[in-house]
Amino acid sequence: MAPTMRSFFLPTGYGRPSTYELGDLPKPTISTPDNVLIKVHAASLNPIDMRYAEGTMKLMFPSQQFPSKIGYDASGVIEEVGDEARGKGWKVGDEVFVRLPHEHRGSLSEYALTTSYYVARKPSNISHVEAASLPLVSMTAYQAFGRIEGGREGLKGKSVMVTAGMGGAGSIGIQLAKVFGAHVTTTMSKSKMARAKEIFPGTVDRYIDYKSEDITTVIKPRSLDFIFDTAGGNVSSLFPLLKEKHKMVSIAAMPNGGGMRSQFPDTPWYISSGLDLYAWWRTSGPAGKNRVEYEYHWLKPNGEDLAAIGKLVEGGKVKPVVGEVHRFDQDGCRKAAEVVMGRGSSNGGKVVIKVVD
Ligand SMILES: NC(=O)c1ccc[n+]([C@@H]2O[C@H](COP(=O)([O-])OP(=O)(O)OC[C@H]3O[C@@H](n4cnc5c(N)ncnc54)[C@H](OP(=O)(O)O)[C@@H]3O)[C@@H](O)[C@H]2O)c1
Numbered sequence: 001m002a003p004t005m006r007s008f009f010l011p012t013g014y015g016r017p018s019t020y021e022l023g024d025l026p027k028p029t030i031s032t033p034d035n036v037l038i039k040v041h042a043a044s045l046n047p048i049d050m051r052y053a054e055g056t057m058k059l060m061f062p063s064q065q066f067p068s069k070i071g072y073d074a075s076g077v078i079e080e081v082g083d084e085a086r087g088k089g090w091k092v093g094d095e096v097f098v099r100l101p102h103e104h105r106g107s108l109s110e111y112a113l114t115t116s117y118y119v120a121r122k123p124s125n126i127s128h129v130e131a132a133s134l135p136l137v138s139m140t141a142y143q144a145f146g147r148i149e150g151g152r153e154g155l156k157g158k159s160v161m162v163t164a165g166m167g168g169a170g171s172i173g174i175q176l177a178k179v180f181g182a183h184v185t186t187t188m189s190k191s192k193m194a195r196a197k198e199i200f201p202g203t204v205d206r207y208i209d210y211k212s213e214d215i216t217t218v219i220k221p222r223s224l225d226f227i228f229d230t231a232g233g234n235v236s237s238l239f240p241l242l243k244e245k246h247k248m249v250s251i252a253a254m255p256n257g258g259g260m261r262s263q264f265p266d267t268p269w270y271i272s273s274g275l276d277l278y279a280w281w282r283t284s285g286p287a288g289k290n291r292v293e294y295e296y297h298w299l300k301p302n303g304e305d306l307a308a309i310g311k312l313v314e315g316g317k318v319k320p321v322v323g324e325v326h327r328f329d330q331d332g333c334r335k336a337a338e339v340v341m342g343r344g345s346s347n348g349g350k351v352v353i354k355v356v357d
Pocket of ligand 1: 046047048136137140163164165166167168169170187188189192210230231232233250251252297298299343344345348349350
């Protein structure tokens with residue numbers, strides 16, 4: 001009988017977390033020379049996992065088969081390595097973290113298979129639980145800042161706002177903005193501010209409680225050099241806060257059709273056209289009227305950017321923010337999925353599943 005592993009998956013179709021199961025599925029095996037097989041020690045969930053699992057994105061995956069595994073982010077130890085990956089320096093026993101590509105999705109499992117392109121060495125100063133919280137959100141933030149004129153180094157001395165500064169992406173975004181020398185403003189619920197100040201003292205120059213203060217009036221018009229939006233909603237209301245010709249990069253507003261197709265090539269044309277129209281109406285059109293620039297950013301997972309994050313973590317410049325840790329059993333995984341499907345961890349940061357105790 002083929003070897004199996006424990007995995008958390010959608011058994012017969014999309015649905016709510018109460019329908020997901022933890023059970024036995026085939027253990028993945030090395031099938032190309034560049035594969036690495038990772039024994040997963042911890043995995044984290046992201047809002048996109050839940051959008052996928054509840055079926056919001058089902059039109060983008062017309063030929064999806066079930067059971068279907070859940071999870072993109074993992075930290076663990078290489079258990080097997082293909083010849084080509086070995087030639088690139090990877091070996092059995094290496095501690096790695098990874099944002100799996102869509103075709104290898106399934107980090108809430110005992111094992112995850114991927115290609116060496118996506119993996120990076122786990123920072124030695126943090127646990128697997130902490131490392132599993134990082135890949136998707138940290139690379140997204142890192143890449144979004146790379147889209148500022150002059151690259152990340154162009155942030156030095158600039159006035160940057162990161163919305164939702166205690167969310168998964170925002171909590172890394174505020175730290176990166178500070179690493180690259182920016183003056184950092186962020187929005188978050190008041191209930192999360194004390195923890196934020198304790199975890200990253202001195203990182204944020206200005207906190208705004210978005211529930212009791214109206215950011216569009218408390219921030220001076222035309223005073224920001226860059227906005228990294230991780231909250232979504234009516235992002236065009238923030239355009240007047242940007243200096244002319246300066247940029248907002250959002251990862252949380254509605255993407256445009258071209259971007260969606262670049263990520264999910266099976267996106268139907270009518271969805272793609274509808275998204276383009278919506279983007280023109282809600283974001284790119286208003287950006288033009290406000291004489292500012294606007295881009296939606298899609299994460300491009302890769303081991304090189306992840307390794308750069310790893311160095312910043314090892315250098316003590318960026319800290320992982322774990323909001324809660326759940327057990328790798330059916331109740332624990334379902335609970336984690338419910339939290340992420342709702343408003344995220346009430347502690348801020350990421351929701352992690354500890355696969356190996
Ligand atoms: N494009 C991409 O490649 C990409 C990559 C990563 C994430 N994303 C998207 O980015 C968004 C954030 O992801 P995440 O992982 O950071 O989610 P998360 O960990 O669930 O955090 C979301 C945060 O948003 C806060 N929030 C909600 N409404 C807000 C508002 N109006 N103003 C300020 N803060 C607000 C929530 O905290 P409060 O309790 O303070 O409300 C929460 O901390 C999601 O939509 C996700 O799908 C996209």
